[in-house]
Amino acid sequence: MADTPTLRERARRAARAEITATALQLFAENGFEATTIDQITSAVGISRRSFFHYFGSKEDLVLGDTEALGESVRAALEARPEDESAWTAVRAAFLTIRPADRTPEEQFVLARLHHEAPSLRARHLEKHLRWQSLLAPGVQRRLGLPLTPDPDPRALAFVAAALACFDAAVDAWYRSGGADDPVRLFDEAVATLRA
CATH class of the missing domain: 1.10.10.60 (Homeodomain-like)
Structure with missing residues (x-):
């Protein structure tokens, strides 16, 4: 309970x-x-x-508690089945980011703010760097790389690429006026990287 x-x-x-x-x-x-x-x-x-x-x-009003959100994504990644590929597990973990308590209109305003405000873009990039270190160990294990005291650069690069796909999908969704499907856009971005 x-x-x-x-x-x-x-x-x-x-x-x-x-x-x-x-x-x-x-x-x-x-x-x-x-x-x-x-x-x-x-x-x-x-x-x-x-x-x-x-x-x-x-900035925290728009970005929320990025540390807590990062921890929830890390926990979601760790909770995925062990036999899932790194891409599948990261995708499922990222889906937990979708704010259930925000209306589509609020989500669109947030995307617009991210798109237009330089100070938010800078804070967003800081968040990405923290999330790379946070998510890399789980990705490293799924990639079959040996565990190391510091994250393997390949795992860091993987997380950075996944976050870039996530951002590209949100930006494309914003440019579509909220009409496009951000999950499909993310999947297409990942498919391009994996091709």
Whole structure:
């Protein structure tokens, strides 16, 4: 049986969700770079201090908790059957990234922000570097490479290529106006790499 969240945890989640929804609306109207933390806090009715209690930065509103998300992808990768290929296991792990709590419209706004805001692109690249180190050991094992204290460069390159395919799929989905299927786009990008 899963642990039931406490009242405090539910209140914290609700507050984060309200702040995020308000910020996304402001970002959609004004752009990410032009929207300030003060505008967000004013619209939500909280102090700057309260904002930083929930989020470390404005970028965190869009990117979420990249460390926790990376850990969840790593756990999903580790949970895949041992006989799955590295590509199959990584694909399944990446599918866990799809936010069930976001509407298609919110997902599209997030993709647009990623596409347009230089500071988000930079943070996104930082996330990729952390995820390479995080996911490489699981990929290394699936590639049949010997375990090493530091990730094997081939496993790091594999994860970097998978993340590049993921980004290319999301960018193509965004350019299609949200009409295309991002999973199909990812699969096509991977197929091109594997050809």
